[in-house]
Each structure stands twice: as structure tokens, then as C-alpha cells.
Amino acid sequence: MNDFIPAFDWTRVVIDPWAAQFESSFWIVLMGFLATAACGLIGNYLILRRMALVGDAISHSVLPGLAVAFLFSGSLQIGAMFAGAIVAGVLTTLLIELIHTKSRVKTDAAIGITFCSLFAIGVILINVFAGKIHLDTECVLYGEISYVPLESSVKWLGGAIELGPRPVVTMALVFLAVIALIVVFYKELLVCSFDPTLAASLGFSPKVFHYGLMVVLSVVVVSAFESVGAILVIAMLILPGATAQLLSPRLPVVMVLSVLAAALSSLLGYHLGVWMRCSIAGAMVVAAAALFLLVWIFSPEQGLLQRWRRARRVDDGGESRIEENNGYSS
């Protein structure tokens, strides 16, 4: 090992976090899991609807929403925070659509215009009202998951039950809400994402579900924000879903797999962060990316290795997938 990569010390990297610093390790890994899983579940719909860029947009444009919420309420209470994020999220979606439908600007360009402008407004607001808005731009961008265990604890029943640090409790509630919404609206979300025209003809307004999805996305992003930051949230939105979709052709299985990918990314990322003495959130994203890479190469159905093997089999004149697919033509 050289000076840049710390030596891999088994005790320091693997044992100590769960022995000496159990409490803080537990909350950090749990927070990482909850944030990644909530983002991953919503992200699955973004990927399927070809809206990955919209996730990018909303994670940035939530910033002015937070700044304005701060200005109005004087502190960042959870209610004000969510309200600010939802307003910003819906506004972003509306603006993108407005620019796209009322001009010749195409959707991707409209997304770029909207979120960068809103983000810039957020930066200016925070600078101008620095005395009133206590938002650390650095923290908003990169997040600081290591501070999570230090946050004040949420107490229940007059302090009889201590639930855990505030951000973790919030994230857990948001995660459960996301699962509940997906379960309740599973068929509506499915038909609106797969075939919006049919959905509309059946009486399920794709527009309503589109905006609903954006509202939930804004809430998820803003609650994951503090710990992983605006930039890494984008990775959390896309990576678990992309990994899971390479593994299974069935949406319910994909959902479960993306939660599993989230758990693995968080755990492995945490240890990577401890080892490298670097940003834990950053390490979690790197772990998620590594998982994607592994799956991309080794996935039993769609992996690179499998593709390569199949191509070779066709060259050899053996049984090919193409033949199998077209076997039924009458």
C-alpha cells in the first residue's frame, strides 16, 4: 500500500465499527440504507419512465424551496422543509413542461434550463440572507452522514421510548410511506408508466400520477438530502434500480432487489468510508456503483459475460437465443 490508500486493517475497518462504535455505526448504516432504499424505489419509476434527468433536476431545485421555507419559518422544522421541497418539486415539473410545450425547446434542454436556474436562485438566496438562513451550502451539496448519530434523539411517550436520531426517524417514516404508496397504487403506477394512453382511456390520469410521483420524489430527496447531499442523491435515485433491473424482468422482484442493493451499498460503503477515511456518503455511492458494475458483468440473463458467451455459441452454430425467440410464429 502507498501513502494514499490507508492499509487495510481488519480490526479498524471491520471489527471496531461494530464493537467500539456500535451505536454510531448502526445509525449511519441505517440512515444510508433508508435513504438509498427510498430513493431507489422511487428511482425505479424514474428509470422506467425515462425520467432519470428529472430526478437530477428536482434534487437540485429543492434548494431554493428549502431557502424560502427557512425564510418564512425561521427554522428548518420538518413541516416547513417538506412544504418547501414539495412546492419546489411541483414548480420544477410545471416549468419544465411549460418551457417544453410553449416553445421549441426540447424536454432535456428544458430540464437543464429549469433546474440550474432554480438551483442558482437558491444559492443567491442563501448568500443574501446568510444571517437568516442557516443552511450550509457545503452540507446541502455533499451531506454529512457521519453527523447523523449526533442529532437530537426523537423521544416517544414522554421520553419513555427513545426512537433514534431525528433524521433517521424522518427517513424511516418516509421510506415506509413510499412502500405504502407503491403497494396501494401499484397497478395505477404500472399502467401509467407502461402505457399512458391506455391509462388515460381507462380513466387513470397519467398527469395526476406524474405530479404525485414528483411530490413523493421531492419529499424523498429532501429527507435524504441532509445525510447524502444533493449530488449523491441523484446516484441513489438511479443506481439501485438500474442494478435491480439488470437482474430481474419482473417489477415486484426488481423492487425487492433494489432495496437489497440499497442495504448492501450502505453497509459496504460504510466500511469503505472507514477504511479510506473519506466521506461516508461518497463511499456508499461508490459501493452502489461497484454493485452495478458486478451485476452488469455477471448478471445471469443480461450480463456482459452471458452476452459474450451467447454470441460465441451462435458463432459456433449452436442453439441460439434468436431461434428460441422466433420459434413461435404461427
Next chain:
Amino acid sequence: MKEGELESVPALETHDLSVAYHKKPVLYGVDLTIPKGQLVGIVGPNGAGKSTLIKAVMGLLPLRSGWVEVFGQPFKKTKTRVGYVPQRESVDWDFPVNVMDVVMMGRYGKLGLFRRPKKKDRDIARECLDKVKMLPFANRQISNLSGGQQQRVFLARALAQESDLYLMDEPFAGVDAATEAAIIELLKELKERGKTILVVHHDLTTAREYFDSMVLLNMRVVAFGPTEQVFTVEQLQKTYGGRLTLLSDVAGETERQLSGE
């Protein structure tokens, strides 16, 4: 047929229907009255507004003028009686669902919000898959289907809607001959059961053989009526304008068949 509904109520009626995209008119003044139990083809050149007409009927596009009635009522009230087959390319066939999932979507309209598909819905979906001979493929991922198979899945989904009026956008586009024959047989069977079917079609050589009556469309209705009256060289020339040079052979052939049989 719905009980208590007059036989004379048309399946579909439009009056002065006009649609525009970005202020450019796509359809104007479409007056149609389609009686129940008919198999109707909508024929016209590219950009004639055939798909637009279907979408406008289902209220998916803002109307510039006119109105639509389905079984004598606005579409919103009768939407559960309308089945829809979109163009095959309009969806992403890599979507992580299998054949059964897609056919089940046909049941969603009758289920409404919140309610989940029950065993009865699953049985209906199975029957519909069987009708298009795709039951053995129920658990197959949709990306592993040929074009003809994809079209059969869409058809099964429309059947699962258990509708009285079917709107189909190019169901014969890019399918193999066997599928085409299976589809037309199914459409004729639906018609015999009193259903009304509107089919956007682009192949003039088969159009005359398939449909009882026809709508010749080119932004407005050029002709509408029984096939033998409407499907003439003169009317086709009017519909396709200068673009009929190649098609005139087809039309000439048709004319000869019509007069000389």
C-alpha cells in the same frame, strides 16, 4: 349490449370534431355516425389524422370544436365500454412485466382505483390469452416476443376490457401473415357478438376484404359508408391526392373486382 339501451343508439357519433396541434389543424369537421355491430376501417394517407381521431374520441386530446358521444353519452360516462389497442411501437417492450401483467391491465378500468385484481380477473385474462393463442406465453417476459406475438398480447388486453366498442390503431402493422389472419378472424367473431370495432388500417389491398364499411380520412372525412360504395378509385384519389400514383393500381384492381366478379 347494455340492457335498456335503444338498438338505434349509435356506438359512436361525432359532430363537427376538430383537433389542432400547436394551432395547426389535424382534423376538422368530422361527422361520423357508426351504428352498433359494425367492423369499420379507417383508411387514409400518413398524417391524415387517423390515430388522432381515435385519441380524440377517447378524450385524450383537447377538441377545438365539436363533440363525441359513445353509446349516446359522453366518453367519460361510457369509458368502461370502450377497449383500446394502441400502436405497438407506442410502448417500451423492455418494460419489466410479463405477458400476463400486460393483459391484466385490461381489467384495471373495470376495477377502478385501489381495488386489486381478483381471481375472476385472472381467469378472464387467461381466457383472452387463449383466444389469441398466447396462453402458453403467459409468463414470458414481453421483450422476448416477436412483433406478431406482441400484437396478440395487445389484442388480448383489449379483449380483457370486455368492451362494446373497440378502437384499434394499426393492429395489422408489422405482423406475420398467420397473426393477421388470426386477428381478422377474431374481429369478425367480435362483430358477430354485436361489438363495434373501429380499425385504423394502412393496407389498401386487404382493406376491402376486411371491412363492412369504411371511413376515408384525410384531415376531414372524404367518404364514409359501406365499403362497396366508398372504396372506389375516385374516392381513393380524393383521399390520397397526388400520392396515389402507386396506389392507383391497387384501386384499379379493386374496381375490376367490384364490377367484374
